[in-house]
Amino acid sequence: MASNEGRIPQRFQSIKQVIIVLSGKGGVGKSSVSTQLALNIYSSSPNVRVGILDVDLTGPSIPRMLGLDGHPVYQSSDGWVPVFADGSEGRMSCMSVGFLLKKRGDSVVWRGPKKNGMIRQFLSDVRWGELDCLIIDTPPGTSDEHLSLMEHLAPVHSKLSAVIVTTPQAVALSDAMKCLSFARTVNLPILGLIENMSGYVCPCCGEISNVFSTGGGEAMAHREGLNFLGSLPVDTELVTLLDASSLNGDAALEFRNEESISFPLMQRYKATSSSKLFEAILEKLLNLERCNQAIG
Numbered sequence: 001m002a003s004n005e006g007r008i009p010q011r012f013q014s015i016k017q018v019i020i021v022l023s024g025k026g027g028v029g030k031s032s033v034s035t036q037l038a039l040n041i042y043s044s045s046p047n048v049r050v051g052i053l054d055v056d057l058t059g060p061s062i063p064r065m066l067g068l069d070g071h072p073v074y075q076s077s078d079g080w081v082p083v084f085a086d087g088s089e090g091r092m093s094c095m096s097v098g099f100l101l102k103k104r105g106d107s108v109v110w111r112g113p114k115k116n117g118m119i120r121q122f123l124s125d126v127r128w129g130e131l132d133c134l135i136i137d138t139p140p141g142t143s144d145e146h147l148s149l150m151e152h153l154a155p156v157h158s159k160l161s162a163v164i165v166t167t168p169q170a171v172a173l174s175d176a177m178k179c180l181s182f183a184r185t186v187n188l189p190i191l192g193l194i195e196n197m198s199g200y201v202c203p204c205c206g207e208i209s210n211v212f213s214t215g216g217g218e219a220m221a222h223r224e225g226l227n228f229l230g231s232l233p234v235d236t237e238l239v240t241l242l243d244a245s246s247l248n249g250d251a252a253l254e255f256r257n258e259e260s261i262s263f264p265l266m267q268r269y270k271a272t273s274s275s276k277l278f279e280a281i282l283e284k285l286l287n288l289e290r291c292n293q294a295i296g
């Protein structure tokens with residue numbers, strides 16, 4: 001796998017901010033938080049340009065969540081052209097190993113060096129152009145992918161930081177602590193922590209009930225001196241939305257035609273209660289000064 005490592009600084013020169021989304025445990029909602037972060041940043045201003053790089057090599061889900069499954073990636077003489085979200089007028093772009101697999105469901109079984117090569121190639125070869133923010137969705141835990149990202153990005157980008165996603169349960173919190181420890185070890189500033197699947201939004205009346213424990217993420221943030229960015233309840237509307245985005249063929253067309261206005265995913269997302277809650281999270285993020293972000 002050829003890569004052009006020397007191009008990484010030049011590629012990242014035109015990207016104002018890079019946010020790495022981390023979680024200690026799988027399935028806590030890291031990819032859906034990455035997707036929501038991108039959608040909220042996109043809609044925060046009419047000229048904002050946002051990219052998502054999905055480096056969850058063994059379980060890429062961003063193309064599915066953005067409704068971009070199966071889109072081809074073009075290789076130009078100057079590198080890979082990212083995939084643009086339908087109707088986003090080129091303001092939301094995405095790159096994922098999911099676009100490079102022959103079919104959805106194919107798995108990537110790679111050892112460390114090959115994974116590192118892929119990440120290096122993503123960082124050096126994707127033509128993001130000017131971006132206000134690049135969000136990087138990572139695999140759960142802290143592994144080759146995270147080390148590789150830090151090795152290549154920390155020396156070239158001064159606005160590199162992370163968001164940690166956890167659920168409130170003890171097992172997820174204990175894994176989130178490992179992420180925090182990783183971030184501290186590699187001097188990665190943490191913007192804050194989001195507690196996902198915290199309570200349940202009733203689809204009938206919108207009331208939030210605490211089915212499982214809640215508040216564990218907030219308590220951990222306070223204990224560790226992190227910014228607590230907010231809680232997101234289990235939201236069936238959000239699941240329906242992200243699952244519908246993954247439809248292919250006729251079903252997807254039918255879904256898209258219901259909302260013929262540009263960027264149908266965004267229209268649907270804005271109607272969910274998660275979107276309102278995430279607006280507050282973004283507000284907090286935007287207000288954070290970088291000097292308050294660094295920890296440890």
Ligand SMILES: Nc1ncnc2c1ncn2[C@@H]1O[C@H](COP(=O)(O)OP(=O)(O)OP(=O)(O)O)[C@@H](O)[C@H]1O
Binds near residue numbers: 025029030032196243
């Ligand atoms: N707040 C939420 N309410 C309801 N469903 C959610 C919520 N957050 C995530 N989900 C759903 O839970 C599932 C797992 O979420 P997601 O893929 O974002 O997790 P993940 O941490 O990225 O997982 P992994 O890294 O292990 O692939 C998805 O089907 C997603 O739609």
Ligand code: SF4
Binds near residue numbers: 202203204205206207
């Ligand atoms: S939250 Fe309770 S009261 Fe509200 S609709 Fe659901 S079941 Fe009924």
